[in-house]
Amino acid sequence: xxxxxxxxxxxxxxxxxxxxxxxxxxxxxxxxxxxxxxxxxxxxxxxxxxxxxxxxxxxxxxxxxxxxxxxxxxxxxxxxxxxxxxxxxxxxxxxxxxxxxxxxxxxxxxxxxxxxxxxxxxxxxxxxxxxxxxxxxxxxxxxxxxxxxxxxxxxxxxxxxxxxxxxxxxxxxxxxxxxxxxxxxxxxxxxxxxxxxxxxxxxxxxxxxxxxxxx
Amino acid sequence: xxxxxxxxxxxxxxxxxxxxxxxxxxxxxxxxxxxxxxxxxxxxxxxxxxxxxxxxxxxxxxxxxxxxxxxxxxxxxxxxxxxxxxxxxxxxxxxxxxxxxxxxxxxxxxxxxxxxxxxxxxxxxxxxxxxxxxxxxxxxxxxxxxxxxxxxxxxxxxxxxxxxxxxxxxxxxxxxxxxxxxxxxxxxxxxxxxxxxxxxxxxxxxxxxxxxxxxxxxxxxxxxxxxxxxxxxxxxxxxxxxxxxxxxxxxxxxxxxxxxxxxxxxxxxxxxxxxxxxxxxxxxxxxxx
Numbered sequence: 320x321x322x323x324x325x326x327x328x329x330x331x332x333x334x335x336x337x338x339x340x341x342x343x344x345x346x347x348x349x350x351x352x353x354x355x356x357x358x359x360x361x362x363x364x365x366x367x368x369x370x371x372x373x374x375x376x377x378x379x380x381x382x383x384x385x386x387x388x389x390x391x392x393x394x395x396x397x398x399x400x401x402x403x404x405x406x407x408x409x410x411x412x413x414x415x416x417x418x419x420x421x422x423x424x425x426x427x428x429x430x431x432x433x434x435x436x437x438x439x440x441x442x443x444x445x446x447x448x449x450x451x452x453x454x455x456x457x458x459x460x461x462x463x464x465x466x467x468x469x470x471x472x473x474x475x476x477x478x479x480x481x482x483x484x485x486x487x488x489x490x491x492x493x494x495x496x497x498x499x500x501x502x503x504x505x506x507x508x509x510x511x512x513x514x515x516x517x518x519x520x521x522x523x524x525x526x527x528x529x530x531x532x533x534x
Numbered sequence: 535x536x537x538x539x540x541x542x543x544x545x546x547x548x549x550x551x552x553x554x555x556x557x558x559x560x561x562x563x564x565x566x567x568x569x570x571x572x573x574x575x576x577x578x579x580x581x582x583x584x585x586x587x588x589x590x591x592x593x594x595x596x597x598x599x600x601x602x603x604x605x606x607x608x609x610x611x612x613x614x615x616x617x618x619x620x621x622x623x624x625x626x627x628x629x630x631x632x633x634x635x636x637x638x639x640x641x642x643x644x645x646x647x648x649x650x651x652x653x654x655x656x657x658x659x660x661x662x663x664x665x666x667x668x669x670x671x672x673x674x675x676x677x678x679x680x681x682x683x684x685x686x687x688x689x690x691x692x693x694x695x696x697x698x699x700x701x702x703x704x705x706x707x708x709x710x711x712x713x714x715x716x717x718x719x720x721x722x723x724x725x726x727x728x729x730x731x732x733x734x735x736x737x738x739x740x741x742x743x744x745x746x747x748x749x750x751x752x753x754x755x756x757x758x759x760x761x762x763x764x765x766x767x768x769x770x771x772x773x774x775x776x777x778x779x780x781x782x783x784x785x786x787x788x789x790x791x792x793x794x795x796x797x798x799x800x801x802x803x804x805x806x807x808x809x810x811x812x813x814x815x816x817x818x819x820x821x822x823x
């Protein structure tokens with residue numbers, strides 16, 4: 320236990336890095352994912368197929384390979400980004416198709432009658448999507464989106480394997496330095512992750528229940 | 535909802551506009567691709583030596599024509615598949631166990647199981663791998679396999695539990711009234727149905743498991759990425775890094791896309807009614823990373 324208390328500043332620093340990875344990459348993934356989802360449902364065939372290829376490609380590539388590309392191949396090709404931003408790019412790219420799919424299944428979950436009613440009132444594509452479909456899809460999409468963010472929280476640990484000193488990286492260094500207290504060191508790291516993931520999970524469950532009653 | 539409800543069947547003008555937009559998109563994509571190709575094709579200077587561009591055969595020749603190379607890649611693929619297969623079997627067994635304990639009538643069993651499940655679900659697999667590696671000193675292979683089995687077992691257990699809960703009450707009541715014990719009812723009546731209903735979600739989770747074996751790269755297990763990007767790239771030299779990356783990517787895409795395809799076929803074969811009871815209509819989204 321003493322090891323944990325003595326190294327609390329290191330833990331907190333790692334926790335801060337994990338949180339910033341989560342917030343920046345999460346925000347990026349939301350933006351990119353929304354654009355991809357919009358492209359996916361658009362009437363222009365080229366747009367929707369580009370979005371489909373992007374989704375399939377990234378969803379079927381392991382995160383390790385994506386981060387390897389960002390942290391090792393990009394610098395090899397001459398980029399001079401710090402590792403933190405390499406990790407952000409990788410995590411954003413990897414998470415965005417999951418966001419897009421969550422949004423798309425939310426849009427698909429809105430009953431057809433809603434769109435038909437909007438169309439028969441004379442609303443166009445943009446109007447139908449933005450004033451009728453999206454506000455309804457939005458609430459159905461929140462719990463799955465939170466689940467995507469929980470997955471992202473856990474995925475930030477992979478960045479620790481690629482030279483970013485976030486929680487996992489800090490834990491690994493401390494575990495190597497304190498061979499006699501490995502269990503305490505790693506359990507403390509797990510606790511910090513649980514501080515983020517468990518409240519988010521409870522929130523997702525609550526919202527799911529609340530929104531489910533309304534339909 | 536089919537997308538076609540969202541907009542009218544396009545008339546001549548809309549068709550023209552959509553075609554123009556398509557052409558612009560295609561041009562932008564082509565421009566992006568050709569920029570990448572151009573950049574890769576440029577000769578580069580590293581340490582005073584001019585290295586030819588990536589589409590030059592010399593950037594490929596040495597590894598690709600070497601039978602040893604393909605043997606090593608094959609061992610990497612085997613390492614990935616082996617870890618994934620054993621972890622998948624373990625994950626299903628652990629998932630069944632978790633689901634049984636989690637639906638137990640005894641609060642003394644149910645509550646601790648729930649806490650343990652939440653604990654496993656809330657932390658990164660990578661951390662679990664490191665924990666097993668350092669604490670149990672099992673060696674990298676078993677660290678990867680056990681961590682993946684436990685983590686995905688927890689997720690599959692949750693899916694199975696949701697499947698049991700969504701069954702009509704009559705199934706269980708009928709079992710009990712036939713004189714089966716609670717455990718018999720659960721094992722012989724409820725479980726087989728829940729398992730069938732949740733099969734698409736379970737398969738999707740197994741695809742995720744396969745992808746996650748790549749975390750072995752970080753804890754030092756020789757799976758595909760570690761074999762190609764670490765061992766082979768230091769054997770053949772850094773100049774083959776991108777060649778090796780492209781080969782690795784293609785192999786992963788081939789394995790995962792075919793597995794995802796199986797998952798999707800399974801999902802389609804479920805009747806719509808069963809799917810509705812199962813909840814999420816797209817099983818791939820239900821799988822958690």
